[in-house]
Amino acid sequence: MHAILSLGATHYDLTIPSNSRYKAMAISHRGKALKHLSLALEDIDNCSATSLDGVLATCYALVFQAYYMNDGVMDFAVMTSEQVMQMVEPWLPKTAHPNQDDVNLCIRDIEQLRPFIQDESALSFFQSLINTYFALQHSVHAAFICLSGVYGIWNSMENQNFMNLISSTNIVCRALFLHYFAIDTLMRPFLLHVRGRKHPSISFGGIVMGQWADAAYCGLPASIQNLVKHEVELVRREKAKISLI
Template structure:
């Protein structure tokens, strides 16, 4: 990736050695002196040619001396000043500190994220802030407040969730700015997956644990969509979302998320009639191309996934709403596979699966304008760059199949990807639009809203 000159923060100023301790954000709180002590204070007015003599702050002084802003000699049980003035000498029982509002700070070493030596890097702070303001998932739908308020709190008790959050923030920020944060993102991703696998193996659940697992699955799913080589990870985490949701339903676990089976459909009900239509020429070409690859399908998994792709195209020809609903069902094919069949389907040497996934990526891009309705309140045209992640998915498949007999059947997905890239770059199109961007004649700022890539809700009834 190339560096983006519009970056608001100079990346040269951020080094791996820069870190902050939680205590860097804490300072002594002001001591509140009881009213009877305040009454004994007298205002002293200095003559014009004199100034108050400075002295070192007394960190462990008594309350009376602090209230009168004089140096305390800290003698116990009664300091010298209080003894002379006949005042009651009381020392604070503990040194007060201001509690930070930053969720990342390690307030309780026993439960908070164990960053090395109770520190975290400035980049991690930036990734976390980016997650909270821009990059948090819009799925499950209508749960934005949970992502912003509840999930960061759960991350204090579940380190793997914090790593998932930071990994997502790093990958999303990398796509938006052009600055390469892949190393940081992959390190956090590795810790997140290891911790998530351990959490899933446990049986006892307290409040927040189920949310931590599901939030990690969704965060890692979205994060994989920004990785050019993350298609297999994305599909695996989609399956993880479904399995975790099912586990939550079976255990009847309390969650902050709203996970009712019909939530997604009910949320989208009023929006379905306003979805934009996909150009019929693109759908007709997809229909023909999918028919042509049918003879290559080698097993039941290929047949089922091909049928699911075909159903989306046929339904989109009927109406955008019908196509959107079929698109949601598409992900169920992966969820319903046994482990062995799932592993076989994802094998990079399974060229027929790779061909089907090329069509899947093409359909993903077709669905982008429809999926904006899932989170229209988070409209931000600048985020169109994140789509390069799934574009790179397709390009990797094209490269893998270029020496095989199946390469001839990549015409339709190649056309879809090339058109999407041209739209993102503001080029004049020779073919029907895929992303349905409309460019101004004076600049290259997209005038329609593009959100994150469209991932269907994984709800297990």
């Protein structure tokens, strides 16, 4: 129900943009829907057929809503490290990422953001991202393990700290999220290889990720944009490739 209410509020926010109360309602109901979805996923093995239908409907509603949000909330934060690894561990290659040039450029760029970090939450986020890049130099399997630590960091944050992290006014964290999108893009070919290049959820997810990256990048001052230009181009190239599939 919260997912439907959140989707409806987003619709009204888009059609009646002068009425800001709908945006607040959308975020409020979205948060409640994500919380209940997280609880359902933790007990997914014991769900009835009816409950599974509800989980699927909730996911569809939230995905469609995220597509129309300018800054999609990081819904992956509802997942724990254990849930992530259960889904991907069996097929993760234990070899270095084949595109080391992009990995090395991303490491160079994220290091340039280090001096701008001023709080512990952003520092933890930064450290998980750079550790994932370093892992990609040796093993994609290890990189997924490092990246799952990001979800753990998000889950352990107080609500206000998390809201500050994803705030549109938090310039440094917006830049860090662009690195998160870049890492997702670097990982995506392996997911496509296993699940099939025309798997709809993977293709749709890549398009949405590209939309979020463009929105985050446009909200940055020019001085910071120059530090994450490579990461944005990386995500845009993947979005363009998906559009041709």
